Amino acid sequence: MFTIAEALLLLATDDEKGTQVNGADSIEYGLTGAILSELTLMERIELQEDKVVVVDRTPTEVPYFETVLDEMEKAKKPEKIEYWMDRLPFKMHNIKKEIIQSLVDKGILKEESKKFLFVFKWKHHPEADGRAEEEIRNRLQRIVFKDETPDPLAGILLNLIKICNLTAEVFGEEKQETAEKRIEKIAAESEYDVAINKSIEEMEAAIMIATTTAISVTVLNNTMPPNN
Template identity: 25%
Template sequence: MGSRSLLVAEDMLLIALDDDTGKLGWFDPRNLFGALLCDLIDRGAVTVDPKKKLHLADAPEHPALLALFDTMAASTKPRTIEHWLGTFPWKHSKPAALTAQQLVADGVLQEQSDRVLGLFRTTRLPEADPGPERALRDRLKLILVDGSDPGAHDALLVTFLHHNQLVKDALDGADGEQSRAGRRRAKQIAKDLKTNPVVKAQLDAAVAAAAVSIAGAAVVTASGT
């Protein structure tokens, strides 16, 4: 797939998916909208004002981000983070497939459609190229188990993994003590996101603050729709 940097949402999806079945299990895919919104902000497609209202900037090229950008562009005025977290699930009913579009195009995942009882269409996303996920898990192990300092992207990712209870999945294969230590480490990284000097050096303070708000609110909002 070349050297493309994955979105936080794409990383989270790779962790949540079962590699063989291509299914998400217990994970609610609507929680991907929070990570996608954070990716929009991080990549400069959307800016955040002091009232946490979002303003459009440059349209992104990534298909998943562009889909959300176009949804926001249809609004007659700037809306809050919470508004969009509540709106996206109504506008985009298959967030996992949406997030996976570029991963499928890059050959990382396959998209397979089935019908349940011949009526209901379901989509599975089994792994085609294990390389990106393997590199991702190795990177997360270095951060969560070995104690390496995360860059801004990985600090954001760990924050989302923590809030979505995906840290244990990210450390699949770790022993019990490593898994417990990893969850404690993830909790601390999430807690310190706004004050992390690496994050502060690479992200605007408003972006980091918005990310904390999004990561915490996304689970609550999506679960309530």
């Protein structure tokens, strides 16, 4: 069983190199959106007067969920979703380590060390067991191209795949345009929303808008020529 963040990170990781695949735009924002979305579905956080409020602090047994909830509780007052989409990605280095460690503990990734110039050492995480990612990809293929009904987790994952520019990576370049249109259609017509209450629907919409905006601004800033 995977969280949305684990599935997203797994899809954004090169199986052999253990590094982020080319073209994955601002995965930190995608992971932030994934975590906030799942905490919303778990009814641990909710929107109250446009502010994110922690409403259930029962331990989740997921380290990076606890990290995010702790961060929210340390805030002096409830903040809007845009605040957390700005703040949490800058703490994503450590949160990302916790997500990777979870995948290592599950036997999906393995940790290896490499040296550069025999001095500088860094860790990377190639795939140890490809069956889990293959099942995730196969299920997404069935949802997008064979009309299998997505549950809320799969629906959110598909949206984040598109937002993070991972559609070609997951579905292939030749199917990218078709897949993105299908993902938009699935999001617009999804029937799983009836299974969650209005508050969760509003929170999900806010998270997706904030994630899209944050990534768009980051990509724009990275592509603008420097001022002379």
